[in-house]
Amino acid sequence: MKSMWKIRTIRLALLAFGMSIAAVAQNSSQSQPDATQSPTTTPSTDTAPAPAFGQNAPILSPENPPVTGLDEPSLDLHRATRSFISPALQVSETADSNANNALGNNTTLAPVTHVIGALDLQQFWTKSDLFLEYIGGGAFYDNPYHADQLQALGLLAVTRWRTGQVALRDTFSYLPEGSFTFGFGGLPGFGLANNGFGFGMPGGSVPGLNSPNSDLGSVGTVPRLANTAIIDAVQAITPRSAITVAGGFSDAHFFDNASCAILGNLCLIDSDEVTVEGGYSHLINRHDQIGLIYAFQLYQFPQFTGGEIYVHVLNVRYSHTITGRLSLLVGGGPEYVDLEQGGNYSHWSPSVKAVLRYRFARASVFVSYERFISSGSGFYAGNQVQGVWAGFSRPLGRTWELFGDLGYTHDTPLQVAPGLGVPISSNNNGSAGAVLHKHLGRFFEFFAVYRFGESEFSVPVTQGGSTGRIGQRQVGGIGLQWHPRPTRIE
Numbered sequence: 260m261k262s263m264w265k266i267r268t269i270r271l272a273l274l275a276f277g278m279s280i281a282a283v284a285q286n287s288s289q290s291q292p293d294a295t296q297s298p299t300t301t302p303s304t305d306t307a308p309a310p311a312f313g314q315n316a317p318i319l320s321p322e323n324p325p326v327t328g329l330d331e332p333s334l335d336l337h338r339a340t341r342s343f344i345s346p347a348l349q350v351s352e353t354a355d356s357n358a359n360n361a362l363g364n365n366t367t368l369a370p371v372t373h374v375i376g377a378l379d380l381q382q383f384w385t386k387s388d389l390f391l392e393y394i395g396g397g398a399f400y401d402n403p404y405h406a407d408q409l410q411a412l413g414l415l416a417v418t419r420w421r422t423g424q425v426a427l428r429d430t431f432s433y434l435p436e437g438s439f440t441f442g443f444g445g446l447p448g449f450g451l452a453n454n455g456f457g458f459g460m461p462g463g464s465v466p467g468l469n470s471p472n473s474d475l476g477s478v479g480t481v482p483r484l485a486n487t488a489i490i491d492a493v494q495a496i497t498p499r500s501a502i503t504v505a506g507g508f509s510d511a512h513f514f515d516n517a518s519c520a521i522l523g524n525l526c527l528i529d530s531d532e533v534t535v536e537g538g539y540s541h542l543i544n545r546h547d548q549i550g551l552i553y554a555f556q557l558y559q560f561p562q563f564t565g566g567e568i569y570v571h572v573l574n575v576r577y578s579h580t581i582t583g584r585l586s587l588l589v590g591g592g593p594e595y596v597d598l599e600q601g602g603n604y605s606h607w608s609p610s611v612k613a614v615l616r617y618r619f620a621r622a623s624v625f626v627s628y629e630r631f632i633s634s635g636s637g638f639y640a641g642n643q644v645q646g647v648w649a650g651f652s653r654p655l656g657r658t659w660e661l662f663g664d665l666g667y668t669h670d671t672p673l674q675v676a677p678g679l680g681v682p683i684s685s686n687n688n689g690s691a692g693a694v695l696h697k698h699l700g701r702f703f704e705f706f707a708v709y710r711f712g713e714s715e716f717s718v719p720v721t722q723g724g725s726t727g728r729i730g731q732r733q734v735g736g737i738g739l740q741w742h743p744r745p746t747r748i749e
Contacts, residue, residue, distance in 0.1 A: 316422055316495035318542045321411040326550040326578040328503040329491045329540025330425070332586045334618045340383065341743035347377040349396075351708070353736025358400050360436055360480055360718060363727030372399040373738070374407065377452075382748065390415040392451040398435060407482070413451025423494040423501075431486045449622065463685030466572075468614040481527055482514040483637070489534075499542040503552075507534040511623035513637050527637030531559040538576075550576040552590075556632065558639045566599040568641045568673060571631050572610050586616040596632060598641065598673055622653035632673070638686065639672040687715045704740040709733075 316667040319325075324330040338554070375396035382389040392413040399406045411432040418425055430452060491505035515525035516601035543549060556570040567594045576590035594610040611630040626649045635642045650664035667689045692710035699705055714730045 264479075276290070288746075316498045316501070317545075318494065318497075318499050318501045318540060318548075319423065319495050322582045323542075323546075323548070323578075323580045324541035325493055325501045325503050325538070326548040326576045326588065326590075327540045327552040328493050329428075329489065329505060331614070331616075332578075332580045332582070334583060334586060334616055334623060342382045342748045343380075345379045345381075345742065347379075347740065347742040347747040349375045349377075349738060349740045351375070351706075351736050351738025353708075353734050355732070355734050357730070357732040358402075360730065360732065361385075361727075362714075362730040367402070369400065369402045371401070371734075371736075373397070374399075386420065387418045389415070390451060394452045399700060407480070409434055411452035415451055423492065425490070425492040427488075427490050429486070433482070433484050435482050436480045466574075466610055466629040481637075483527075485516070488512055501540050501541065503536075503538045505534070505536050508532070509534075509634075511634065511637065528560055528635060528640055530634035530637075530640075531555045532634050536572075540576075546580055547577045548576075548580075550578075550590075552576060558632070558641050560633050560634075566640075568596065568598040568632070570597075571595040574610060574612065584618050586614070588612070588614045594632065596673065601680045604674075614666040622651060624651040625649065633670075633671070635670075638670070639674075641673040643671045643673060645669045655695075658698040661693070662696070663693040664691070666690045684717045686717065689713050702741060702743050704742070705737070706740065707737050709735045 318325060321330075321333070323332050353371050353373070354368045355371045356368055358371055358440040373396065373653075375394060377392065377394045380389070380391040382655065390413075394409070394411040394413075396409050397406050398409060411430070411434075413431075414427065414429040416427045420674065487507065487509040489505060489507035491503065493501055493503050495501045510530065534554060534556045536552060538550055538552035540548055540550040552572075552574045554570075554572040554574075556572065558568040558570070560566060562734045572592070572594050574590045574592040576588065579585070579587045579629050580588075590613070591609060591611040594608050595605065596608060597605040609630060611628065613629075614625065614627040616625040628647050629646075630643075630645045633642050633644045646666070646668040648664070648666045650662070652660065654660050667687070669685065669687050671685045690710070690712045695707045697705040710733070711733045716728050719726050719728045
């Protein structure tokens with residue numbers, strides 16, 4: 260009996276030992292991704308290794324961050340854990356139905372060549388992460404021939420402690436126009452420099468904070484410089500509750516003021532924006548959160564165009580998250596607007612934000628709606644925006660991927676800027692596109708792209724030597740992207 264008991268005990272011990280070895284091996288393989296793969300998704304604070312505070316404060320979990328913070332739950336469970344530098348190059352040839360982005364009837368196709376390079380840095384430390392991205396290149400137009408440069412820079416830096424974190428985000432760009440400039444075939448790299456801020460779609464911030472100086476509308480080939488910087492912090496006060504604070508500054512400058520008045524064209528309006536917000540989030544259970552957020556926004560324009568606009572926003576938020584599958588955020592509340600329009604004028608309006616992201620077995624989709632105050636994108640000295648966006652991605656076989664998106668905004672000016680901007684009552688902007696990717700080995704991708712856009716004004720507008728009420732543009736093309744093996748810097 261003793262012999263049989265010893266043999267049984269030894270077998271149980273060997274079985275337990277084997278299971279522990281298998282578990283360790285599985286965890287090791289999951290935590291060591293292939294460093295030879297080029298990054299293809301936008302980084303965020305949830306792409307870093309799980310922070311130390313995750314076990315002490317569930318409200319700070321990267322898989323379900325505070326509903327009033329800037330980060331959103333990731334549907335991609337893959338987490339990069341290695342530091343590297345990664346270059347990339349993209350070349351595309353397109354046929355453009357309206358290369359000058361003019362108003363009125365435009366049916367002449369013009370070839371346009373884009374050459375874009377990217378350099379990405381990803382660095383991890385024990386409690387800090389750093390992502391840097393530079394994108395630069397040129398757009399070469401024909402009929403008539405001219406070349407324009409494209410420059411963009413993105414930054415995301417995160418530092419954590421046991422019960423919180425602070426993040427600095429910045430995106431800077433110099434572009435020859437406002438539409439169809441970036442993203443023809445899906446830019447290489449993180450997407451930080453493409454106004455991504457490291458979290459893709461907007462998180463729990465106030466509506467419009469993610470892209471305050473851009474929307475779907477743009478006419479003319481007016482060079483523009485834009486920069487948005489945001490610093491935000493999260494601090495847990497209990498395992499289920501946290502406070503969030505954020506401050507941001509954004510500006511937009513258009514380089515047309517020297518000639519637009521002489522030519523009788525539309526003169527775009529420069530703007531600055533300051534946002535300060537604070538919120539409280541509470542984790543109801545593993546999947547649900549509620550929160551309350553208040554924000555103050557100041558929009559500034561040249562004094563003779565409209566002066567300043569003061570906005571106070573109060574939103575109640577609810578989110579429902581299923582890790583790796585579903586992310587739903589809905590919120591809304593009152594918005595108090597105080598502006599100068601031949602004297603002080605103030606009014607109340609609703610502020611709304613709703614974002615749904617869902618991952619199927621082989622596809623991902625998102626739908627969002629926002630209603631917010633914007634700087635006006637150069638058209639107005641402040642405007643009310645209602646926007647709907649939708650997108651999807653799906654692999655087609657082992658080496659093919661399909662991406663698509665739709666967008667629509669309705670803009671209403673808050674005030675009229677004498678001699679500048681667009682003296683109209685409203686305008687509508689729509690956009691739709693699709694990109695088909697084909698992986699050619701480990702370092703090359705082929706893509707085909709089609710994009711459609713339309714801007715509609717309530718009255719005829721003159722811009723770029725053309726006059727019209729509707730500006731329409733279609734672009735179709737093909738391209739090749741090269742992303743060599745990342746260079747590890749650990």
